[in-house]
Amino acid sequence: MSNPKKPHITVMRSQLSRARGLGSGQAGVGHWWAERASAVALVPLSGWFVIQVFRLAGASQPEVAKWGARPLNTTMMLSLVILTFYHTQLGLQVIIDDYVHGKAHLPAGLLMKGIVFLLGLFGTVSVLKLALAGSSRGRIAAG
């Protein structure tokens, strides 16, 4: 038996075999398209959000709560928050694909997705709290 510790050529696989690799992953179209579609959707949503922030500048807490309880505003806010974080994880996944290789690739992607998911969920819960708390308070006040 030859000594495996002796310096030797470790890869003798042909270049064509390396180029073909494991073949096509039959994926990528969905990710690519979702990235672009969510980016396009975020343009009007972000514009709307900026306008609302300016409109609410200097408003009191009850005024903002009332604004947040309106179904249209809740819908827009939820769309914005969900799409923002969905788009964020798509984009960060691209960076991980580019720069993190080998065994670290899968855990890095999972960790990133987990963090972005929690942040997105936090934003979603916050918007919902504003929406639902506002409406219940309204009912109590009315009753």
Place this chain on the structure above:
Amino acid sequence: MVEFRLPKNSTVGKGRIFTATPGATNVKNFRIYRWSPDDDKNPVVDTYEIDLDKIGPMVLDALIHIKNDVDSTLTFRRSCREGICGSCAMNIAGENTLACLKPIRDIEGDIAIYPLPHMPVIKDLVPDLDGAYAQLRSIDPWLKSDTAPPPDAERRQSIEERAELDGMWECILCFCCSTSCPSYWWNGDRYLGPATLLAAYRWIADSRDEHAGDRLDALEDPLKLYACRTIMNCTQTCPKGLNPAKAIGRIKELQLERKA
């Protein structure tokens, strides 16, 4: 994998200086990357002071002059010296191009010449392109048709169908584009690179080819195709003025089109 520093054995040192002959009036410095596999030394940059009055107008003329009259150990590839063979692709003044098509007068100051970036170096300005050639081979760059050709004629195309191939058949496979692409630097083991993807689209777009679907299947991969981040270095650097980024964009469009 992304690398922000050169490996220790690739750090470039200072080399020798070959001074111009006394009395030369039109001197330009050529700073050329040198590395030999025959010793264990790191690469160096040698400086050649060249009298431009003695040589032709292109960078390749200077290289040939150096090899013939100054330093015969300088190693580089060249063949046709008119931009059709793609042999003399190298990094000149920070840009991948063909030495035979790059006029010396277009470059201000010293001219730095390196091999194509991020490829293994065989010697001096000669990169190892075996991996890139194998990637090209992997996309089956030839006509695949199940319909037999007419027994007494060639396979015919309309004028419009033939026009689809303009901007692609001109590619000479110098790999200036692929080796200018950061995605290819970081993921060249799986990303096919602009040169190979341009060739792939050349066959997808060919009206005589009957295997566009198989070709798209083979490319539908997060890295083989979609590692393209539309950086556009490929199109900017192409010495033939082609647009590989557009061809890659067309492949992505077709991938989407066939899903719906």
